Structures are given as C-alpha cells and as structure tokens.
Amino acid sequence: MNEKLILVLMCISLTSCGIVQRTWNNQQLPSTQAEVTNSYTYVPLEPINVTYIVNESTNTNQKEKNEKLLKLLPDNSVRISTRQTSQSLDGSIPTIGLGVGVEGNSYEVVIDYINSMTYPVNLYGKWFVDVPPQTVMRNRCYPYEREIGDIIAKDKNEIWSLKAVNEGDAADFQANASRIVKEDLNCGIVSDGTFKTVFRSPSVSEIKRANVEPSVFSIPVYIGIGIRLKANINVLKGSVELGNLSALSLAAQNGEVSGSMSVQTLGINGSSIRSSLLFLSKLDETTIQNAIQAMSSIKADIAKEDTSLTPRLIGYQNLLGADSHGIRTVSSLLTQSNINLPIKQ
Numbered sequence: 001m002n003e004k005l006i007l008v009l010m011c012i013s014l015t016s017c018g019i020v021q022r023t024w025n026n027q028q029l030p031s032t033q034a035e036v037t038n039s040y041t042y043v044p045l046e047p048i049n050v051t052y053i054v055n056e057s058t059n060t061n062q063k064e065k066n067e068k069l070l071k072l073l074p075d076n077s078v079r080i081s082t083r084q085t086s087q088s089l090d091g092s093i094p095t096i097g098l099g100v101g102v103e104g105n106s107y108e109v110v111i112d113y114i115n116s117m118t119y120p121v122n123l124y125g126k127w128f129v130d131v132p133p134q135t136v137m138r139n140r141c142y143p144y145e146r147e148i149g150d151i152i153a154k155d156k157n158e159i160w161s162l163k164a165v166n167e168g169d170a171a172d173f174q175a176n177a178s179r180i181v182k183e184d185l186n187c188g189i190v191s192d193g194t195f196k197t198v199f200r201s202p203s204v205s206e207i208k209r210a211n212v213e214p215s216v217f218s219i220p221v222y223i224g225i226g227i228r229l230k231a232n233i234n235v236l237k238g239s240v241e242l243g244n245l246s247a248l249s250l251a252a253q254n255g256e257v258s259g260s261m262s263v264q265t266l267g268i269n270g271s272s273i274r275s276s277l278l279f280l281s282k283l284d285e286t287t288i289q290n291a292i293q294a295m296s297s298i299k300a301d302i303a304k305e306d307t308s309l310t311p312r313l314i315g316y317q318n319l320l321g322a323d324s325h326g327i328r329t330v331s332s333l334l335t336q337s338n339i340n341l342p343i344k345q
Contacts, residue, residue, distance in 0.1 A: 041081060041082075041317075041318050042079045042080065042081045042112075042315055042316075042317060042318070043081060043315055043316055043317070043318050043327055043330075043331065044079075044081050044110045044112055044228065044314065044315040045313060045314060045315050045316070045331060045334065045335075047266045047267060047312035047313070047314060048312060048313035048334065048335055049312065049313075050223055050311050050312065050313055050339040050340070050341055051338070051339065051340040051341065052069070052310065052311050052340075052341045053340060053341060053342065054068065061305070062305060062306070062307070062308060063303075063305050065308075065309075066302070066307065066308070066309040069225075069309050069310075069311060070115060070309070072117060072311075072341060072342055073115040073116055073117050073223075073224045073225065073311070074117060075114075075115070075116050075117060075118065075224075076114070076115055077113075077114055077116065078111065078112070078113055078114075079111075079112045079114065079222075079315065080109070080110070080111050080112075080243040081109070081110040081112075081315070082099065082101075082107060082108070082109050082110075082242045082243060083107065083108050084105055084106070084107055085106045085107060085108050085232070086104075086105045086106040086107075099241065099242060099243065100239050100240070100241060100242065101233060101235040101239060101240050101241075101242045101257075102235060102238075102239045103235050103236065103237055103238055103239065104235065105234075105235055106232070106233065106234045106235075106259075107232075107233045107235070107242055108230070108231070108232055108233075109230070109231045109233060109242045109243060110228060110229070110230050111228070111229045111230075111243065111245075112226050112227070112228050112229075112266070112314060112315065113226050113227045113228075113229075113295065113299075114222060114224050114225065114226030114227075114266065114314055115224045115225050115226060116222040116223060116224030116225075116226070116314060117222075117223050117224060118220050118221070118222060118223075119220070119221055119222075119223055119339060120218035120219065120220055120221075121218065121219050121221050121316075121334060121337050121339070122166075122167040122216050122217070122218050122219075123164045123165065123166060123167060123216070123217055123218075123219060123330070123333055124164060124165055124166070124167050124169070124170040124173060124214055124215070124216050124217075125148060125162060125163050125164025125165060125173070125214050125215075125217070126145050126146065126147060126148060126163055126164075126212055126213070126214040126215065127145060127146040127147070127148065127150065127160050127161070127162060127163070128143060128145055128160075128161045128162075128163050129142065129143060129144050129145065129146060129158055129159070129160050129161075130142050130143040130158070130159050130161070131155075131157045131158055131159065132157060132159070135157050135188075136188060136189055137188055137189075138186070138187060138188030139155050140155075140187070140206070141185040141186065141187040141188075141202045141206045141210065142185065142186055142187075143180060143184065143185075143210070144180065144209065144210045144211075145180065145210065145211055145212045146160075146212060147212050147213075147215055148164075148214075148215055148217040148320065149215075149217065159325075160322075160323065160325075160326070161325055161326070162320070162322055162325065162326035162329045162330070163214075163329075164214075164329055164330070164333060165333065166333055166336060166337065167216055170214070170216070173214060174214070177214070179211050180207075180210040180211050181207070182202060182207050184210075185202045185206070185207065185210060186199070187199065187200040187201065187202050187206070188200060217320070219316050219317075219319070219320075219330060219334070220316060220317045220319065221313055221315070221316040221334060221337075221339075222313070222314045222315050222316065222317075223311050223312070223313055223314065223339065223341065224266075224267070224311055224312070224314060225266055225267035225268050225309050225310070225311065225312065226265075226266040226267070226268075226314060227263065227264070227265055227266065227268070227295045227298055227299070228263070228264040228265075228266055229245075229261070229262075229263055229291055229295065230261065230262050230263075230264065231248065231259060231260070231261045231262075231283060232259045232260050232261075232283075233248070233257050233258075233259040233283065234257060234258045234259050235256070235257055236255065236256055236257060236258060237254075237255070237256040238256055240256060240257055245288055245292070248283075248288060249285050249288045249289075252283055252284045252285050252287075252288065253284070253285045257283060258282065258283060259282070259283035260280070260281060260282060260283055261280045261283050261287050261288065261291055262280055263277060263278070263280065263291050263294045263295060263298075265277075265298060266312050266314050267309060267310045267311055267312040267314075268298060268302065268307065268308075268309060269307070269308045269310070270301065270304065270306045270307035270308055271306055272301040272304055272306065272307065273298055273301050273307060276294050276297035276298050276301060277294060277298075278290050278291075278294050311341055313334065313337070313339065316330070316334065318330075
C-alpha cells in the first residue's frame, strides 16, 4: 500500500509529475539547527484575494483565461508547514517548523501543492526585545530594540516581538513610536559588596543602544493557485514524521496517531472541482488515501472548460525568524496588502 501511496504522491503536481518528484525531495522542513531555532519556514495563509487584471477579447473563453493565468505562475512546488498546537512543557522546543511529532503532543500539518509566483511585499518596523518581569539575573538591560535583519541570537527567556506596519503607513508608525528611556530599563541586580543586592543602573551607552530606527523589509509571498491538505494530528505512541504522508498512513494503521484531515482548493473552482471534494473525518489509512485521490481528481479537472482559476495570496516565507507573535503580525499585515496581477515592472 505504501509504495502505491508514494507513487500517487509523486504524480500529484498541478502540472507535472517530474516537478513534484524534485520538489518532494526538497521540502521546507527545517534541516539545520539554525532553521529550527529561528523558525525559517513556510507559513500558509487562508487564501486572500489579489487584484487580477485580465486583458481579454469578447470571445475569450474560460479555458483561455486559465491558460493566461498559468503563464504568470511559473513555479510549481510542494510546501509544508508544521506547528505544535498543544502546550509544550519544554520552552526550548520551538512550536513552529517541526519535522517530527512526539508522543503526547498535537500538531497541525499543512501541505500545499501550488502553481505560484513569488512577490515581495514591503513592511516597515523593528524588533522589540524583553524578558519576563520575574527574570532577576540579566545579561543586559531590558527592554531593547533590534533592526530587522539582525541575527536572532536569543538569550534565555528573551521574547522577541515584531513591531511593524505596511510600508505605506511608515510615517504614522514613526509619528506614534515611543522611545525607550532610562526609566524603562531594568538591568537586573548586582551585589553591593556587603552580601546585599541592588538594582544596577544603565550606563549612558546602554540607554543609547536600547533604541534603533525602524527600516523597510520585504516578505516573499506566494501568489497562485493550488490544493491544500491539512491534518490535525495527535501522536499517541512514539514519534512520526509530520510531513510524510506515507509515514502518517502507517502510523494511523498501527494506532500511533489520531486526528482529522481536510482538502481545500486555493483559487480553483467549478462544478467538477466541487464534486471531487470529499467529507473526510477521522485520520486513518483510508482517509489519507481518499484525500490523495481527491487531489488527483482536482488536478485532472483543472483543464476542464467549466473550471475557473483565480489567483490567491497563499502563503509566505518566514525569513525573519519570527515566532508565533511575529507570524501573527506579518499575517495580519499581509491581509491588508494590495497586490495586482500581472505585476508591472
């Protein structure tokens, strides 16, 4: 069964089996400690409208419109996003970008099969760094700010929050920004030489370094069409590869995982598309097979006359290394972005 499952997966691409085979071997799962620590990973979004400008004649049919759109979407890829949905007891374990699920935890896995183009959306902001108030021993004074693009080498207990707006709102951001002053800084405690402790006062240079100027930075977003497979997974025994459908199928067969699964189209609509979508309930071997078959049917129906393709903003790459707070900030700002296709150079 597993060999058949893998074979179907290799041929599920929206446009070619060969492309999927290549992208499947180059998933966006973290492969280095830096990626795991900084959560450099793909972040899926609920499909967001973009303005699609079509120059068409009165005789242009839907199939020709679809072909024009596909010419604007040169990239074919399989992108995977994983995140832990249960509370981790170990604060050192990241909740985003995990490749392996472990016993006793719950996860959300999103696998997007997409035709897309990459487009940079400009934002404006900076990092705000602090530690919990109860942190007594401190290596430096808190809070402080960092420029976007700084390497995130977090001290223990540091919380990095992203303060940002869309580039068009930069002037308002600057006008309303508050600066960190001496009274805001907490540098921890030191000994006074008599077995007593006192709060350390910040130096002039520490006060000056606490503030940075915001800057413009780009988020690479993916615009296109696709098919999304989402699974909510509870790991009951051992561990399982979260982005590997054949491993999930085997684990479900052995009673090692439970959960649910769904299939969603991204900018693909039509009567035959709707009939291909199935009701998927619990996560088991049959559900995974049915999900793959549904995606195969949708892929085959893209070429049909009654299928309508509409570009969507599907997701983005988290190059900032943002954690859950930063991801929510970026995702919210992207919902307010105004993107027109085709992109004018």
